[in-house]
Amino acid sequence: MKTKSPIFLFFIIFLFFSCNFNKRTDIDVSDVKIKDVKIKRYGKDLFEINPDNIKNELKRLAKNYKYFLDADLDDTLNIIQIHEYITDPKLIEIYNKSIKKYPELNNLEDDLTLAFKYYKYYFPDKKIPEVFTYISGLQYEYPVQYFDNILIIALDLYLGKDYIPYRQIGLPAYKIKRMEEEYIENDCMKEIAEVNFLQQEPKRTFLDEIIKKGKVLYFLDAVIPQTPDTVKIGFTSNQLQWCSDNEANIWKFLINNNILFSADYQVIKKFTLDGPFTAAFSKESPARIGNWLGWQIVRAYMNKNKDVTLNELMLETDAQKILTKSKYKPKK
Template sequence: MKRLLISFFMLLLIATACDWSKPRLDIDVSHIPLEEVNIHRYDLALFNIPLDQLPEGLDKIKPEFLFFLDTDLTDSVKIYNLKEYLTHMRTIEFFQEVVRKYPGLPLLEAELTEAFRHLKYYYPEIRIPRVYTYISGGEYDMPVQVIDSVLLIAIDSYLGAGFKPYAADRVPVYRMQRMGAENILPDCIRAMQESLYPVRYPGNTLLDQMVDAGKRVYLIDAMIPGYPDRYKIGYTENQIDWVTTNEEQVWAAIIENQFLYSSYGSTIRAFLADGPFTADFSAESPPRLGEYLGWQIVAAYMEQNPDITLEELINEPDAQKILAGSKYKPKK
């Protein structure tokens, strides 16, 4: 029954997710052999150990969670520090909300399995990571990390915009809007993307930076094509509606003001920096409009050039070639 419910919700998600046609990404990965993802809940395992049995309890869970516990568990200082962490009011508040919101993660496991099948389709030799969740205690800057063959999810970074400690920690509202359950999957792919598309130094123009950012979103798109587009780029529903409605006007403003080949830092920041909105437009506009347009250009390029592989796209340094080959026309 649980598997049927997961399948139903995933089909419902796919049916309502796609914001524009991208047949290039509509591929069948059902034939790709892959063991279903099992998320290892270090957060639950650790907090469920009685404090008066902490050393013994840690010994029991150590084989499964060696990544976290590859240390001397008889060290009294380490045990003391761990008890301090487990009994801190802030940590307890995070844990209680995690248990309430995420008693299990079957949907995320199914989504990651599907995403990893897409990953294997494009990169057959890639090693699929082992996935863990843990409670970071409010380390929001890196909610998902990939270390060697391990994918770490700070599950307390996804408790929803209404979780009061976020506001108390002065997390900006625009960032809190990306701290919900729906953001976990794209954040996982974004973290893995760095091993596929390491940080590079594209050219200095706005176009160079837009296309580079667009490649990164397209790579996420390729791994989770059925997922709602707003989550792939980190927009709210209102923001994705705004940019799809005003895409032509944004592109026209870039062309008319001769921004496309500008190398001024202020121009590039205006279109690519994160924030609540893009100041040159309106408070309803999303941030990173250049990233969104770069994504559209890259997607159009791949549709126009079906023989270009994902790896060839990533390794193509010429942003002007991609723009010309895309025959990009903004949606009206």
């Protein structure tokens, strides 16, 4: 009889734990009925109008894009501003690059349709948003916006890490690496989670903040289960591995330095805001280590408390309760 290799045994163990973790979010949504997502391309329709007949063209577009064209289109100043926008050479160049990168959006429509099926499964009372795309002019603060059940995607903020203008406007490399097509669906669902569930949550302590971030990441586990963890949190595979390898050290550092219950925002932001790495650790570490740790705590909480629904998790504001009932123990 052949002896199984250590590598084979490791694979079996890894597969077992992976399946154990995923089974709460391994849901069949084939019977969930929603309308297929059809994205309305405001940016494309706007840049393709005839500038010489702009007033009439805008009034025609306004019927389908009232959220974008709600200004008085009989006001000359408004018309002039839009005319300057669609005839600006730099914006035309950005639009042309966007339309070349995304001549059609069938794959994104399919991805969002599936994500919204999961969303509807967990939150049957929630409405599925209308989805629009536009050209932001590289206004990088808002790649995705969600309000009034409208989801708006700035396609020019997903042109790929090699798009030179991103560097020319001073965006850091750690941000540019996430301006890829594979992040669009993730960013859409993340924005929905943050707007629907987290806007009213109090900001008190480090623990409150990382649990809040962890809930959003677990929400992504549930509604886009096929998406890699690297995309959900925006880490490289090496950074994600670093976190896993150093989980016990991270936890020990936070406890020994009295950070877990700190209400000092200057301390909190060092472990929760974006950046190249976490200064308290090595340059191999990612930024937002606290968010990753909160994710692990929330995952443990949901695995230990099978009766808690995703909706109940998202509405739970007692971070201490989540930590206690998670029985979280960092991997050594």
